[in-house]
Amino acid sequence: MKLDIGHMRYLTADDFKVLKAVEQGSKNHEVVPTSLIHQISGMRAISGTNRAIGDLAKVKLISRVRNAKYDGYKLTFNGFDYLAVKSMLNKDTVYSFGSTIGVGKESDIYQVSDKNGVAKVMKIHRLGRTSFRTVKNNRDYLKRSNQGTNWMHLSSLAANKEYQFMSLLHSKGFIVPEPFDSSRHMVLMERIDGFPMRNLRKHRNIPKLYSDLMLFILKLANSGLIHCDFNEFNIMIKNDVEDSTDCGFVVIDFPQCISIEHRDAEFYFQRDVECIRRFFRKKLKYDPKPDVAMLDESGFGDGYRYAYPEFGRDVCRCDNLDELVQASGFSKKHPGDRSLEEAVDSMRNHEYVSDEESYSSQGEDSDYYNSDDYEEDEEAETTDSEDDENERIIEALTTGVGNLKMDKLGNYILED
Template identity: 70%
Template structure:
């Protein structure tokens, strides 16, 4: 799904009023009636609303559902992109959109700039894009007769990531500086570097290993566990800034959980094992425990312990999990629960695939763009995107047929979306 901003300059203020009206109406309607769009937009005449709707439909910012019982439209991802970008433009945090940095299973990454020309990174969350083929297996809330818009879940994921990054950056964690958040988009600092999976050699491997292990412990001491801490989500800087700069930055935070989560110890150990496995297989570095050393301020060679252990090394010093309502700390409302299930199931599936691939072959250094670190850990092709979209269309067609025939298993969830109950 490409981001095409070439038409944005030609949209009028009335067009954005109508587009925002469709967004607001989508909270309670799968297809927003035209009359409701007109009422929400506040346009003076219905003819002006219809003209704007026609222009938006030509640009694929809204779409009309075929065989619908009434005249109405729904918001497309392109229209959602335009609304998010318009908000950032109005706040003057974004000025221009450049080239694509990466396309992953959960997000699209773009290089952008502000009015002063400073380069930044725009991450657009697109949950559900590649999970339609396993949606019935991975989403237990759908089996319970519930549903949630992937567009809404993408917005929740972006908001969560922005909250995590803001809290961590303010506490001097090695994360990109977040600048803005609108709907499903997060604007952040552009890090000059490359993903750690491309790392072939390093001037001080023991220090890098110890620093990464200390990051995991420090994060947990502040109440959070990353849950996807691996070579794909760690950037190695081209040029560290000063002696105090550790030379790396950690990205991708929507899936963080609280240390009070029932599976916190498991996910903590999984993060640690990911780093240990990478250093052993790719960099041939595997520190062993040495009882003669007494230093516990780090991990690896020269320190008492080769790696951290959840029960031994975690001692809470902050409550970030409470401040951002991380998974496992408090009981969530349905929207948060849907987001956690959606994100975590994709994480677990990807983690299993990575481990299977590693058993078959060793790590290989690939020629990729330096910006690829911002992308997700697995890329998807245009064919897969089209397959996912076609399956979504088939689901809509079944819903339309159910509406026409009055099928009894057609339900409406709390978000106003039609679902077919198995």
């Protein structure tokens, strides 16, 4: 779903009153009747409400639905975008929107700026609205979900959860982007001057980078949290390093974090570790081995006793961040939103495709990530074509050039 706010300047205050009324009515009604929209909006005359409804429907911010008992309207993702953007504009946290930076599994990333011209990043969560057609076929929770699932509500919960994670982690000194604002399904955060680690081929100090990444995983776990998607796609390498104490990277993407008390905590911890080992082994040709002759346990890799952290051996709780943000699994008394948990759980277990290989997340009883000398899976024949298609989609979104259309689910499709 592409962000299109070209009609924002033409909407009146009454239009936004009616748009908010449709949003509020959607909490209890799959289709919101016109009479309820008028009642919630607080408009004086029904004619004014009908005029606003007509204008909003023309620009596809709401859509008319013919129900068996009555006719009404539903809020579209475009309308949801307008409400979120309007909220940030009213708070002066956002002033202008730029081009697309990237398209993720369940989100779109845009460059924006505030009224002082400072560049920032806007992340728009779109749970249930996958960005790539090839990924859609692997979405288990899309197949399991019923028609009444409100993906806008779940996207809003996911954005709020990520904003909480980032705010807390940033205040605790973790190297994550500084969050500035959150509205509905959008999160405004610091723009990092760098590039994804997936593009890294040379580095001034590979052993230190490897050790610092492993220490980040361990520090996060000791504070009560596991990232669950710690890989080269969610690590930004800075272009400029301030000093020798700067590790040179920033970690992003936190809505799928879980507590170390989660029943699958050890599995996800070791998977995060293995993702980093795999990248360094294949791309940077760095594969350290444990050395019992070394006594230094303050890091991991060459020159240290251990090559990588292990959940049972190294994790020792020293903080309760999982409880502060009510992360999944921290307490049976606080299960959280079960619908959101089901959707995010599928995000944790998505099929992950790297540049040269692919693998699917395994179950609890799998030893896929526990073997140091496991056999690499053969690359699927379709991986290259899927990656090429995804790259063309990103280029079309960025440049605006290309036969880019959307299907009924909002998935981007390139037509020949």
